[in-house]
Amino acid sequence: MTYKSLKNQQGIGIVEVMVALMLLAIAVLGFSAMQLAAVKSTDESLMRTRALAVMRGAAENMRGYGEDGIGAFTTALNGNARNTDGCMQSGDSLNYCTVAQLAAKDAATLNVFATSQGMTLRLVNCPGTAGGQVRRCMIAAWGKTKATLGSGRNDCANEATGIQNSGASCFVMEAY
Template sequence: MRVKYQQGVGLLEVLVALLLLAIAVLGFVALQLRAVEATSEGFNRIQAINIARDLSEKIRINNSAITQYQTQLASQTNQAASGSNCYSGFCTPTAKAAFDVHEAYVQATNAGMTLNMITCPGTANGRQCIYIAWNKTDPVDTTATTTGHIACTNSTSSGFSYNDTSTCIVMEAY
């Protein structure tokens, strides 16, 4: 008589074990997804740092045309203007600045990023900062942007800080 009451218990144990296995697999999948997101974010940061560093070094070399760099980086229309090809011939400092900005623009656009150069927030020395942003972040230092995206940073009287959900880097240029 006791065996009759035990019928189906083994099947129930198997079902409970499968449920626990399914929960463990879901946890593993969530962990893998987070790892892929972190890898992607790290890759984007490395690309942005390389673009900003390259542009910063070009500005440092051609510092007599700093105002031209500021003008060229002020809008995407200016950034997209290709100008002369400084690889095949001599360029003036002004033409070299336009060429450098266009090269950085092409690299950033190919990586799905946007760039800008503004006066570094929270500094009194007029230093310029290169902003490179991706995803739904604009390369600006304000709380409201024209695209509906979030701004990279916020300036306050006590300094500047990155927005919590922004995806960008800021590099001091010159």
């Protein structure tokens, strides 16, 4: 072997291989992080869609109750009612229902369904409507967020302004 042949390198050195593997590993980690962010966004979108569908159905039911029924609906929904004693048909007897009983039954059914979908529901007076006609807002919350208005870390929206709190996983809709 001559001195001249040792001066010129032939093939790939271990340093180049290690640098290439490190760059590949960084690229794979970046791609994985992007996939996780996409999955999280998809899950949030799915929960918002479910919440909107549940809340829209509840708002349509509420419009048929009148003021007495809405009070019973609100009490049952906010009290996390799961079942109500009834006015429904049992056996051969038919029991007639009042509007308040029907509203409470609908709220109990809604609570069971919302819980099965991983969310909690509340019906509250909308912020900023105390001086005029009071409007009711329905709140659907999931994850660590509570279906409440307040300034706490886990509250859905600010009680005074109605602005959604940062990082909250919830949906607020004017219902009635």
